[in-house]
Amino acid sequence: MSAPAARPSSAPREQNLTDRQRLATVRRVGRTRHVVVTVALAVALVVLAVAALMLGDRIVSPADVIATLLGQGSGGDRFVVLGLRLPRLELALLVGASFGLAGAVFQSLLANPLASPDIIGISQGASAAAVGAILVLGWSGLAVSFAAFAGALLVAALITVLAARAGAVGSRFVLIGIALAFLAQALIGFLLTRADVRDAQSALVWLVGSIGTVQPRELVVTAVGAVILSLALAALAPRLRMLQLGDEAAAGLGVRVTRSRLLLTLVAVGFAALATAAAGPVAFVAFVSGPIARRLLGGSAAALVASALVGAVVVTGADLIAQHAIPGLQVPVGIVTSIIGAPVLLGLLATGNRSRGSA
Amino acid sequence: MTRAAPAAAPVLARRRLTRTLGFVLLLVLVLVAVGASLFLGSRSIDLAAVVDALAGRGGDAVEQMVVLDLRVPRTVIGLVAGAALGLAGALMQGLTRNPLADPGLLGVNAGASLAVVVAISAFGVTAPSGYIWFAFAGAAIAAVLVYLVASGRNGPTPLSLTLAGAAVTAILTSLITLVLLRDLDTLGQYRFWSVGSLVARDVGTAGTLAPFLAVGAVVALLLGRSLNGLALGDDVARGLGQRVGLTRVLAGAAIIxxxxxxxxxxxxxxxxxxxxxxxxxxxxxxxxxxxxxxxLPLGAILLVLADTVGRLIAAPSELEAGIVVAIIGAPVLIVLVRRNRAVIR
Structure with a gap:
C-alpha cells in the first residue's frame, strides 16, 4: 500500500497536461503497481517455499535445497526434500491458488464480497459428503476426497438447476447457495451429534481443512485438474472483465452474458471442489484472497493472478506455521489460515484507502 | 402523507390496511403455532388434558409434567428466540445493505460459541442454564470488537462491517476448533449445544433475558424509517437529515x-x-x-414450528430445532428466490 511512485511533480505542469497525457500517466501508475505487487507476491511465495523445504526435524540449508531440487544433493536430503516436503508444498500451493481463484471469480462475478465458496454451499456440500463418508461409511484417505468432490459438484449442480432462469444469475445464485449451505450444515450437525465422539473429532479435523500426508496419485490428479481449469479460466478472463462493467454493457460489447456467467461459475466451482477434495474446506482462503489482492492493487478488477498468488502465499505460509509453531503438535492448516488471514484482512481494512470504496 | 398526490392517497391507505390485516393474520398464525407446540409431541395427550394441565387442574401427573415442564418452556423459548432472531436479521440486512447478511455475521454466534466452549472446557460448566451469561457476554464482546474494527477512522461502512464480521468469526471459529480438537469431553457437550435446540433450556433464563430483549426489540422497531434512508446510501440519508452514525450504533446495539x-x-x-x-x-x-x-411473528412461527416438527418426524426420538429450521427454511428461501425478482434488489 505504498503511495503510487510516479506522480506529476508540480501543479502548473499538471495543468498543462492534456487529457490524453493524464490518462497515460494514470495507466502507467496502475501498471507499475500491478507489476510491483505481482513480483512482490511471487518473491514472498518463493521465500516461503524454500523455507518450507528447509525446515523440519532435519534442517536443510538453502544451498542444499536448491542443489537437491536440481538433482544433486545427498541421499538423506533427497529423501526429506523430494520425498516428504516437496509433495506437501506442491499440494499447499495448488490448494491455495485454487481457493484464491475460486473466491476471486465468485466475488467479481456476483459483485458481492460474501460470495465465496465457503459461503455459498460448495464447501459445505463437500464437507457433508466427506463427513458422511467418514462417519457413516467408515471411509478414509482418497475415498473421502472423492466423496467431497462429488458433494461439491452435487451442490453446484443443484444451485445451477434451481437458480436457472433466463437472465439473472447473480444474487439468486448466491441465495440459493446459502440455503443449500445451511441444509448441508444441518446434515453435518446431525451426523456429528449422532456419532461416537472420537469419530466426530476425526471428522472435525477434516472439516477444518488439513494438508497432512500427501499421496502421489492425489497430487497428480489435483495438478492436472488445476492446469485444465486454469486454461479454461484464462480463456474466459476477458469476458469476466467485461461482465464486471454490468450485464447490459457486457452484452453491448458482444458477450453472451448468461452463457459466460455459467461457464465462469463452473470453472470457479471446479477450483473450489478440487481444492476442497484435496485438503478439506481450508477456512477463509477463498474468502480473503480476492479482497487482499484487490486492496494491494488498489482497483476493483478481478485481479485473478494476484488472487491466486495471495491464496498460495496464505496456504503455504499457514502450513509452515501449522507444522512448526507448536513443537510436537501438528495443527490443521485451516485453523492457521483463519488466525493469520483474518488479521491481515482486518489490517488492510483499517489502513486501506477508504475512498476507493471497494475492497 | 401530505406530499402524496391526491390520486395516490387511497392506494396508500388501502396498502396500509392490507399490511395491517396481514400482521394480524401473522399473529393468529403465531397462536396456531403455539397451540401446535403445546398439543403435539411424541407422547399423544388429548386436548382436554393439555388444557387441564395449563389451567392447573389435576389430571394425570405425568401428562401434567410433560406439558408444564417440557412443552411450555420450549414453546416460550422458541417464541422469544425466534422473534428476536427474525428482527435481528432484518436489522442486519438493513444495516449492511446486504440481503445475504445474517445476524451471526456480526460475530455474535461465534463469540457466544467460543464463550460456551471456554465455559465447558476451562470452568467445567455442564448445565445449559450455566452457559447463558457466558454466551451473552461472548456474543456482546465479539460484536463490539467487529464494530470497532470495522469503524476504523471514518466509521463503519456496510462493506467493512461485512468483512470484519467474517474475519472475526473465522478467528473465533478456529479457536473453537483448536480447543475441541484437544478436548474430547468438551466436544461431547458442545456439539449438542452448537446444533441449536430448545430442549433442556431453562425457562427462567428467558425471564432473566426478557428485559434486554424487550428494549432491543423496541429500539429495532423504531429504526425502520432510518433504515429506509440508509438503503438509499449514506449520502442520501444524510441529505434527508438523518444521523447515519447514530442509526448504525443503535442498530448494532439492538442486534447484539x-x-x-x-x-x-x-x-x-x-x-x-x-x-x-x-x-x-x-x-x-x-x-x-x-x-x-x-x-417478529415470522421468526417466532418458524422456530416454534421447527421445534414441533422436529418432535413429530423423529418420534420417539427428536430432531433438534436448529436442524429442522434448515430443512424447512432452505426450501422456503429457494422458492422465494426463484419466484420473486424484487426480493433481491
Missing part, C-alpha cells in the same frame, strides 16, 4: 442484544435471521418499517 440473547437461550441458530426478512419482504416490499414488524 437480540441475537446475543437468542443465542444464549437456544444456541447458535443461524438460519432464522437470514430467511425471515426475505419472507417479510415478499409480503411488504422494501419498506423496513414493515419488514421489521413482520419479522
Amino acid at each position: 442484544v437480540l441475537c446475543g440473547g437468542a443465542t444464549a437461550l437456544a444456541g447458535p441458530l443461524v438460519f432464522v435471521g437470514l430467511v425471515v426478512p426475505h419472507v417479510a419482504r415478499r409480503f411488504v416490499g422494501a419498506d423496513y418499517r414493515w419488514i421489521l414488524l413482520y419479522s
